[in-house]
Amino acid sequence: MDDHRWALKVWETEKRADHYVLAHADYHWDCCYDFEDAPALEARLVSATPAEIAEMVAVGDRIKFDSFIAPAVLRGLVRTVHFYCLQGNADDEALDGKFLARCRARQLIHPDPESFAAADIDGPLIFDLCLDLFNRSDQWAEGDLWMDDEIIGFLATIESLIHSAEIVTISMSFNYSGTNAQTRHLAQLVVPRILALRSRCPQY
Template identity: 35%
Template sequence: MMQKKAVDSVMEKIIAQDLEHKELESNFWTMSNHKWALLAWASAELDQSAALVHLDWHWDGINDFREPESRGELSALASLDELREMIADRDRPVDYASFIAPAILFGLIDEVHFYCLQDDTTPGLSSDLLDETRAKEYRHHNIDDLLRTTAKLSKPILFDLDIDLFNRATPFYLDGPEYHERIRSFLGKCSDLIQRAAVVTIAKSPSNYWIKNEGHYDWDEELAGELFNEIVPIVR
């Protein structure tokens, strides 16, 4: 059993990662916990609802604002500072898999384009959320289809990338330099979309199992940091 000091140290690291987010330049954000994308989108103060392009291993389509109490909390938010406080509080309903739904409920987003590889959960957003808000979702099975569709958009675009999309246990799995070249090629395809985006968000996915190395099931912190440091300059 871990001693209390060791447990406290682990918890401090988790909490620090959970809070880590940064606007590197205007409307270009990086974060450890993906939930901070909600703050980035709200901070942009766009004059119309945007289309979200969500590139991720996970769908992140959970709606934790179904109950009257949580809806009331959301409706009562009066400033970005209050939104920041809600996101920072681990006991309140915005987390790494539930940050898209409140953006739709806020009216920040009315269209979502998913390119996600997760196949062990219900894909996309809930039908009741889509029915209530009249938002639209599109699930793309390959990046070329997503790029063709989003090239026609005239509304603002939010480009949202989680680096666990490039998990080595996914179709991106390759050894050595070929792995990195495949990532660079993928991002190169997205370059026009990135240039058009009103907001760009990149998440590091600091969980204990999102980034896997060589097909193993444990999180590889070194690989996660390596990918993050490689990807951010390319997208930026």
């Protein structure tokens, strides 16, 4: 996908279980929540069918590229989130503690790929990756990409998560992942490798 908000639509339409663990690897936390000031829309979000969620995602008003995780948590689709993110301070950027308590959910912040790979996954898993993880630059449409070998090494480190996930979503996030050409390069490098890993999983 280009815009990361479509991940929520995919999770809802492809789910096989009622509740999931989410492993989110991204430069950004993507933890905004845009329904707080709109109780009627929030009530609609909670009760929406997967088809209605798809419609809400398509509109892109309250479910956006940086606000698609919290709706999944509020709906109970995701009860645990494992984060590997490189942006800023987790205290400021991750899911709000009061929101987590309200939803009876939890989050775990991983400081490095090895910790992320060793996460205690206590339920069906969604693995979610944004390719801008591999861009060190925080400038719009500019790239300072990881070396290809670094990216391949990261995927090897977290291979267990890719193998065990029931659902995998990958966002290209144009402009956050560097220039258009750099984003396409990342997609061409990463997506085939993840597909190859998935093809070796017995359940797929």
